[in-house]
Amino acid sequence: MNSKRVARAQGLWPRASCNLLFAIVLTAGCTEALESQRAIARRGAASTSARSERGPQIIRLERGSSSAVERPQLLARLPWGSGRSSLGRRLEASQPGPMSLAATSTGELLVLDQVNRRVVRLDHEGRWLGSIAITSEASEDLVAVGAALFVLVYERLPSPGYRLERYRLPLGSQRSSSSAAEARPTMSLGLSRRIQLATGLFASGRTATPEIWVESRHERCVRVVREGKPAKRLQQRLGRPPRVGSTVTEHLAAVRLGAAEVRVLTVGRDARSRLRVRSARPLHSLNALQRDSDGRLYLGLTLAGDELREVLVVVDAAAPKPRWLALPSRRTDAFRPLTVAANGAVYALGSDDRGVTLWRWSALAATGGAR
Template sequence: MRKKVVALVAVLGALAAGVVVARGCSGDGTSKETGPVKPGHEKIAAGTSRDDAPRPAGSAVAIVAETSARPEKGAEVVFSATWGGTRLNELGRSRPDEANPEAPMSLAMDPKGNMFVLDQVNGRVVRIGPDGKPEAVIPLKEQEAAQDMAVTDDGKVAVLDRYNSKSIVMYDDKGGVLGEMPLEGEGLDELGFVTGVFVDGKDVYVEKEHGPLLRIGTTDGQPADRVEVPGRPTRDGLSYIKAGIIEPEVGRMYISSVDRTTMQHRFTREYRQGSEIRGILLLDTDKTGTIYLATLLVQNGQETVILSCHEPLKGIPTGTAVLPVNTMPEETFRDMAVLDEGGVVYSVRTEQGVSYQKYDCQ
């Protein structure tokens, strides 16, 4: 399948003032402005920003037409697990009477093709090898409310717990604790506004309200001077990116990029999805810098997940895919991870268990 994308017009100048950006989500996935982000709600708005899209004078803003895509068939299954106990082929699921149901909160990939699953219900991270077989378990240290994680190139794991330990704990590739970095401090007044943890080289960052990132520490687990960057770092080392929703009802959204060396605005490109946007599920890049964006749309009364790929320096679309929709009630934080070589691993949940499936743009 090839994505049929037509660029309608390139408009010189900034987007008009008064852009409305979706700032959070309700429990049913609909976008709305909120206060502190509640646990588990972030997955619908990952990558969105409380700030308007950057619109410096003289910058180019591109308007891109609606795209069409057909459902993917025969997706490659990377790993499957049943709901249950603590065996390596099982993952925890919780459905308490008086609290939100939970499934594994997050997943991440390392450059070697290992997949890491945050099984916070069982208090652990499970590492799955490139062959799809579980290899090891990292027990979590006093992180009863762990929600997100990031993995370094050499297999270290940074685990975010906003509400219990209120910290990021850094684990080595054997599961040993390297150090703990407190979240509270300069530049971070409300922990509920933390929307993810990210690793860039030897630095560990948290994202604030789906916008700028704040350095918290280093990959050896030590706190560091707090420095803010304007978005998520791309894996080719060239840019910082963010995305946001302009008008959810009519499907208007944007991707924005800043040059990492000069800190100058690179592009802001508007996309029109052609139907209501419920939220942004993924914003990340592969090693070449290709931007991967996944959005939850409502088409003909039904929810649809659209994965799209974009060229890194101008944001030009290069392909799409249609992914299955998770309809289970369990709250999660990050359901997708991009591989260094390209493609996306997606956590698809059913009543029987969870399947981690690989998709790519066509």
């Protein structure tokens, strides 16, 4: 894979200089994207003013608040390699490793082991279940919907773009293939070449007939699968869609306001401010934005300082205070190394010279305490 393109689309978002959803890197389309995000912010501000009875929730991250940051549980350590219970990496300029992490509806965890052309299956405690062979080392992101696994693949020259592949997801401890020669996608869909610099793969709708979206340039999502079938017409929406099975219809977007503030908005017929996070330290970048099935918000921030520090802010409308989760460091590039399960459990990948670590933070109970 082209290392410069990897650096732009994956873990080097902090080097961006535009205040866009997830700090978009400078590209030919940056001006248009910036204007779109400014429009979202203006619409959100106007909508908030119109709803004078209640404004967005405001959260402040103060200096010296590290004592409130929750540390995770280490579930597994997987060494570098290509065999069972290991994950691959390449030692080159961009140092690609495991690209993405996803959770299934049954509680399994899926790791996109790009270098080894496979998706590794782990149970909710990090134990090895097997792997699913995929066709390409250029796979970037994945999402699981019921018994279907969707993988986003980058296609190189002469006509660069993306392909969406669908695989059958084994159930429980059912054996899965491990050889690249066994890769058998049940669908391989070439996507419009108008979709460039993909920054995420998302699913919404119903489990049996899902909607699959590709996020472009951290800004707009393009629907490429509608009701389980390839979309005949590409629909674009600002922000990220709600998760599968959700009754929510609005998309979710985030906009940076200056050097130390972020606004999270829901985008439907209009844009409404849901949350404002103000930090005492400058924000280097945004790196995550998700919701769970109960509507809690998960906002990932990289704080600037002598050392960059990644935290995840978990906001529950029923809880008096947000949770602050300290994310693990990584020595390899990753596309989406964090996922939130439907019940609110948070999983993240870290990496060092010895291999990959898998971490978990417990979900919140209905009363606001950890389960």
